[in-house]
Amino acid sequence: MGRRQKQNKKIVFSDTEYETPSNVNENIDNNSVKNNEINNDYNDNSERPSKRSKKYNDNNTGSTENKVTTENGYKTVYFDDKSTENDDEYTKENPDSDDEFFQQDYNMTRSDLKNKAAELYEIRKTLPVFKVKDDIIPQIMKEPVTILIGETGSGKSTQIPHFLMDKVKKNIAVTQPRRVAAMNLAMRVAEEYGCHVGEEVGYSVRFNNVTSSRTKLKYITDGMLLREMMVDPKLSKYSTIVVDEAHERTILTDLLIGFLKGLLIERNQGVAAGAEPNFKVIIMSATLDAEKFSSFFDNAPILFVEGKMYPVERFYMNKAADDIIDTLVKSVIQVNQGEQSGDILCFLPGQEDIDKAVEILTNISPELPKEAPMIVPLPLYAALPPQQQMKIFAPLKSRQRKVIISTNIAETSVTVPGIKYVIDSGLRKVKVWRHQLGLSTLLTVPISKASATQRSGRAGRESSGKCFRLYKETDYLKLTDITEPEILRSEIISPVLMLKKLGVDDILGWYWLENPGKESLVSSLQQLYSLGALNNSGKITSLGEKIVTLPVAPHLAAVLIKAQENNVLNDVIDIVSCLSVDNLLMNPPSEKRDEINHLRSDSCPLGTNHGDLIMLKELYDIFNTFKENDERKKWCKDISVSYKGFKNVSRIRKQIKEYMHSLGSEYDDDDIENENDFRDDNNTNMGRTITNSIIDVDSILKSFLYGFIANSAIGMPDRSYRTVTNGNLISVHPSSLLFGKKKDAIMYIEFVYTVKGYARNVSAIKLEWLQEIAPQFQSSKTNVSKA
């Protein structure tokens, strides 16, 4: 039933049938948990994770008695496709079928599907959103914009779009920040609707468009919807756009919301007041951000639906931790000894801390008292190879307890089942772009209150849980309410180009949900101008149109265009594709580091000389010389590169080739061999790789330098480098093949400041190229030499 709250535009739908889950023992202090509120932080004054917890009677670790109801009303796939696939799936013939994991059984007939849907209907009826649908749907139907606050487990992402399918005129798009979520939701809603995915309900994510002319409801990544918008700026085939997870405030979600604001005005012109709008937007978000979205959309009504979460008791430290790893290790031991069964999830900021904590816990685990369960520490971060990531899902023997030590990846992207305890360092790492300096910094910073709530919520998905915060409650109270939106701390060259593509002249005065600020915008405009993407009146050029179309960062897109002129397009596509895949080169364990470094330089004679970009080309060529997948896998393992990563390189390469072709690239799709590119040119440095192909190293690197001229540095006598732009000190990152080598000048794809300024993906360049490509940098170069 709906009940009115103080703010008259806010309507709360409270499900009166909601009950405390049956397995939650009622002995929790009454004032400790108020079921109907978020952020009811319980302050336990005991100094440490306490042992007074035997009130719980949950003896079965998996706690399968309870229906696992994840946020979207169901479970199954917890990881994105990069990680759920085990290696063997790649041995299948069709390289594009690797999303099979998400496909339904296409042998099911329509009536089988309808039967299945009828079964699922019984489960849907238990979801909080379902119970209040007759109140909510009419509210949504009459408004052009609705802000819907659905707590975790309310079922909003599946049910609201489903209910709207029969009500709205045209198609519905539901955006998601992540690919997995889009695919999973489509799967689930198709089942609930009684169709195959791709019929009435489908999805669209990069590399996979599972939709048809029948598709009425489409789950789509926000990046894909923006891409559709570049082609059809009015989104004319949709009558309804649902922006889900809006509180995550990714750059793409923020952009989309800005575009939707303009589109609402445009498409609802002439609609009489009170009549059903032509175009409708529903923003789904977490509580704290609701007002912001509402005021952005002219005080749009806020609807609130309660979730289905179990209570989580929260504990704080009574003094600040001085060594976070040490404090975490001690807390794990205490929780293990003092608490009932259930797995532990710990949050630390980064890989280095996590590896250290795992190592310590692994070493002391056998020494711990035998009365407590045996702890099994497991790391979790994005750069971890998929097989190791999968270990967090494997069941353990009895009397063992998983201790998963994770980065922020477990806060939203990965849901680990069986977690009953969360230990939170309160820290995360964040990349902050400094546009004045033209570099990124990677900082360890305190999380926000919203983030702390989300982390602790990970303990309350299957039964009641506990969260131990490794900081003081007074420090908690000092945290910001919500995490700063990404757009305020990122490079926004690509977003600005998208605005230009859509004809926005006044970038500074656009409908920014969060205005990134004049400095950041002006710096983006300048960079786009120097790339040639904008002309001097600020309009997008034909080169800019090409850049915005290509599915890579603007600088890399410019490199691709240049490579075409330099007759090295194929090689540059290979390299750009490699650069588009994260964690392609894995960090070998320290004991194998020297061996693997040698192996890499032996395999890449040209890369050893010319740097990482050429090395990527050589590695990719070697990868492709193997006939059998088993051979490939073995080679990848030996040289410590990601097999999955290279498969993704091939997909991206194919996509880039298609785009380049659509932009008028003349080349023949089926690779002209490099030998045909051979030109008898004394100025050009032609190299032969161990796979016996000939690579025009100079032309490739000059193509890159065209896009990355500002990312170059001059070698100093003391083996350090100074950037050409402002003479800053920069070091070659230890992961580079050029680490420790002296070169006259270098060019790098990325500059990140951690403990010091590091250049990543480094290539050796000739000094004269700098003058050739950008004479204006010459003066600063001489300044640097004197410095």
Next chain:
DNA sequence: GAGCACTGC
């Protein structure tokens, strides 16, 4: 002289 959080096209 020694190491990067997460996501999207």
